[in-house]
Amino acid sequence: MTKPQKKKIPCVVAQGSIANTGAVDFGLTTIKEEPRADTRLLAQHLGNQHKNVFEMVKNYKADFEQIGKVTFQTEALPSGQSEKFALLNEDQAYLLLTYSRNTPKVRALKVKMVQAFRDARRAAEVRQTEYLPSYHALHDAIKRAANGSPNERFMHMNANKELNRLAGVQPGQRASAGQLQQSILAVGCAMAAKAAAAATDRHGLHQHIKNALKPLDGVLSLEGK
Template sequence: MNNVISLIEKKHEPRVDSLAIADRLGIQHKNALALIDDNKLEFGEFGRVAFETRTLETNGGNQKQRIAFLNEDQSYFLLTLTRNTKRTKPLKVELVKAFSRFRKHKQTTEDYLPFYHELHDNVKSLSDRAHQNGSQVKESFLHMNFNKLINKAFCLDAGQRPDLPPRLRAQVTAANVIAGDIVQRCVMAGLDHKVTYQEVKQAVFALAEPVRGLYLPSTQNRAFQTADTKNPEL
């Protein structure tokens, strides 16, 4: 059985559903719901329990199923209400890990976005300066190429950033910080977008070099090592 518990975000808060807990405890789901309903005042001390009704297809036709979504404290409280079996302790461990993973991912996301936006604010300034100097380069082209540059430095595919492990996301965040600072400095110095791109490329690739491919699956890492590493150019 896969021990990794998936959480669901409800109104910016991680939740685990009662189906998953009942399955891990080896009890019927209706019994888990009964424990929640019979102790709703106590559960309420840890916040509002969210419920959802789903339609399930069965051999006897469609059936409605009520599911509870518990926050971290509520899920631990539910375990205290169940019999202390061999499954209870490992489930508590996996719940602790699941909520910890969520918090780490949430924090790295919150750290990442401001610096990403700051970089692209500076890229817009770079585009404005380029147009003032008679360049016909499109602003969208500049934004796209700086994103491609950072992805290439860390051997990332387009659209892969939201699913990065925390350590790699932190490195990409640092690349956004460095790139944003360099673009801002180049704009203030009156350097054109081509020179700015080369300055950013040199710094970002130097940052990524020690960890490039380190957090990738082994097959993808081997593919990177044999792939053509020609860098994108403006």
């Protein structure tokens, strides 16, 4: 009786095709508030060509999708061509590395991945427990202060712009902000909410909020020096 053959998994071997890979920072991409690892960045840290890493994910898609749906995306390049890549969740990213030889580059990437996903979990916890409650309190206070004003939308927008500036967050990027930024947003929203609640009318509301945030702005300016 013929023994069934085991599926042979090709190792991702560091080939040094990308120079100075150690200088590349390892960051995560947020998709619907879930941190994901970009196969292009994984390839850089492995010192491998991206096409090899991407092909392995495609060829063994069934393996990767046992622990979550693999998100495939396409991005336009400056050359006019397009590049396909995958965004892996935490378990999928670790699975990719189990298919790799345990070289110094792979071990270094494992450490960076553990740190990156750990920091993402901490930031998500601060977001849920501190930032979001203070965010809703702020915008509830603005709504009450606006008292039906047709300019209410701009009051919300101006407050958000001021908070984004303080935390160093781009518009629409709060969900992927780090732990420190989430904490700054949480404190800022709480201070702004207090100012909005104390406002006697809607006139000058934005200035009230700016004045309330000045102490935090000052502390952050000192920290940045």
